[in-house]
Amino acid sequence: MNWEKLVNELFPEGHSVNRAGEMLRGEGKLNGATVAVVGTAEHAYIGVELALALAGEILNVIRSFPKRPILFLVDTRGQRLSRRDELLGIHAYLAHLSSSLALARARRHRVIGLAYDEAVSGGFLAGGMMAEITVALPEVHVRVMDTTAMARVMRIPIERMLELERNSPVFATEAGSLHQLGGIAEIWNGNLAEHLQKVLVSPPEAVDTRAEKGYARGGRLYAAPVISRVCKHA
Amino acid sequence: MTFADNSSARRSYYEATGRQRIAVLLDRDSFHEWIGPRERVTSPHLKLFDVPVSFDDGVIVGRGTLDGKRVFIVAQEGGFMGGSVGEVHGAKITGVLRRALIERPQGVLLLLESGGVRLHEANAGLIAVSEILQALLALRAAGIPVVALIGGAYGCFGGMSIVAHCCNAIVISELGRIGLSGPEVIETVAGVEEFDSRDLALVWRTVGGKSRYLLGDASRLVPDDIPAFRAAAIDALLQSRTLDMENLERDHERLSMRLNFYGDCKDAEEIWSRMGIISSRQVALLDEAELVELAQSLPNRKVI
Numbered sequence: 346m347n348w349e350k351l352v353n354e355l356f357p358e359g360h361s362v363n364r365a366g367e368m369l370r371g372e373g374k375l376n377g378a379t380v381a382v383v384g385t386a387e388h389a390y391i392g393v394e395l396a397l398a399l400a401g402e403i404l405n406v407i408r409s410f411p412k413r414p415i416l417f418l419v420d421t422r423g424q425r426l427s428r429r430d431e432l433l434g435i436h437a438y439l440a441h442l443s444s445s446l447a448l449a450r451a452r453r454h455r456v457i458g459l460a461y462d463e464a465v466s467g468g469f470l471a472g473g474m475m476a477e478i479t480v481a482l483p484e485v486h487v488r489v490m491d492t493t494a495m496a497r498v499m500r501i502p503i504e505r506m507l508e509l510e511r512n513s514p515v516f517a518t519e520a521g522s523l524h525q526l527g528g529i530a531e532i533w534n535g536n537l538a539e540h541l542q543k544v545l546v547s548p549p550e551a552v553d554t555r556a557e558k559g560y561a562r563g564g565r566l567y568a569a570p571v572i573s574r575v576c577k578h579a
Numbered sequence: 580m581t582f583a584d585n586s587s588a589r590r591s592y593y594e595a596t597g598r599q600r601i602a603v604l605l606d607r608d609s610f611h612e613w614i615g616p617r618e619r620v621t622s623p624h625l626k627l628f629d630v631p632v633s634f635d636d637g638v639i640v641g642r643g644t645l646d647g648k649r650v651f652i653v654a655q656e657g658g659f660m661g662g663s664v665g666e667v668h669g670a671k672i673t674g675v676l677r678r679a680l681i682e683r684p685q686g687v688l689l690l691l692e693s694g695g696v697r698l699h700e701a702n703a704g705l706i707a708v709s710e711i712l713q714a715l716l717a718l719r720a721a722g723i724p725v726v727a728l729i730g731g732a733y734g735c736f737g738g739m740s741i742v743a744h745c746c747n748a749i750v751i752s753e754l755g756r757i758g759l760s761g762p763e764v765i766e767t768v769a770g771v772e773e774f775d776s777r778d779l780a781l782v783w784r785t786v787g788g789k790s791r792y793l794l795g796d797a798s799r800l801v802p803d804d805i806p807a808f809r810a811a812a813i814d815a816l817l818q819s820r821t822l823d824m825e826n827l828e829r830d831h832e833r834l835s836m837r838l839n840f841y842g843d844c845k846d847a848e849e850i851w852s853r854m855g856i857i858s859s860r861q862v863a864l865l866d867e868a869e870l871v872e873l874a875q876s877l878p879n880r881k882v883i
Contacts, residue, residue, distance in 0.1 A: 397835060436758065
């Protein structure tokens, strides 16, 4: 879904969300409350500048609007793959974004990550996946790495890679598979404003329950038991 | 082989396994492992590829003491699938970090050596790295120091580079490398003209320990010697850097300044020259102590 249609459906009462380059920012009104909106569009490759700008926007919200809910919109093809970004330490910039989102949560902002188009690797990991609750539209594509690159790095034929994507939730690229693994909490169909409102009025999730969700949904049967074993081990 | 017996002998961190690193790094005989190899908790995803499993899934976790302080420790084993993070591997690390939030040790040491997400476990590996990241940042917000040590043969790449940077401090050796996308991945996707992964000098200048230290992304540069890593880790644990507004504003300022000063640089040599280093060959030739001394004398090295 394109970002304009998305924010119009999320905030039928009105919003001021606009796009500057590949970055989205603004405010939305929902049932009289204000929601801060930050995110990316146009399948952004997230490089050092964009990561810094996103973190700056999150810090602005924390500074100026204590406890205002933050909706982080995800449409990214992942980190920008360039020697320059690596030279400047792109991991430090993405870590700064992750830390800013973690601080927002520690300061009692609700943080909701909504993947609405592409959700790939580093960009998704440092942004939308740092939310307290990450949700997705059904048509979202999730990836760890571009399929061709993945086949090359793993040294397996591309046909085998595509077959894996069709048959295994671990390799599949549709939102449903990530949901089964617990990586996203909900898939939002239909009335988006209602979905958002429901999350906003629900009590915040204090701890990360993705491993438990993955276990309950049969997608990741090892993560939750292993985490729990380490926590209880003599 | 214990630290106390021959502390003067130099022991390469680069060449050691994860278990050897732990044995020398922590106080003698203090390490206690959780879910060790005897329990045989292995990856369920590797059968599909006929890849042999490892009884610890490439990561060793547990508790011990460091200079008398109660610490939790994680050591990734580069020798097994490049230290990559799969479902079980990641869950062991997340378990340690969550346990630390409850039991509040005096610090957590992460001996990172990883290519990032284990591609054979794709989405499950990606979520596992995200779970590590969330648990780590929750610990940081609670004020428990976490220190990353990087100096293994496989470097620290992919999502684990973000994890490293979310720690209080990074201790690195010249041989340590840290970056998000590995040179091979960039070369595969963007072409050899973007990044020639076989140009080793270029790789070291871009992602190597000295370069990261000069830029301010690693707080300590140490020789390739486990006791040197130990000394730096003891020191780094004393440094408190809670996840709070003040520290994040400082990071923001520092990262903004970096783009202003060095954003148009094409090569590390240009960055170093702007810092005031006259010859980039100097950087390659100096040992760690000499480089640290040089870095501290540079008026134009913009790190805070």
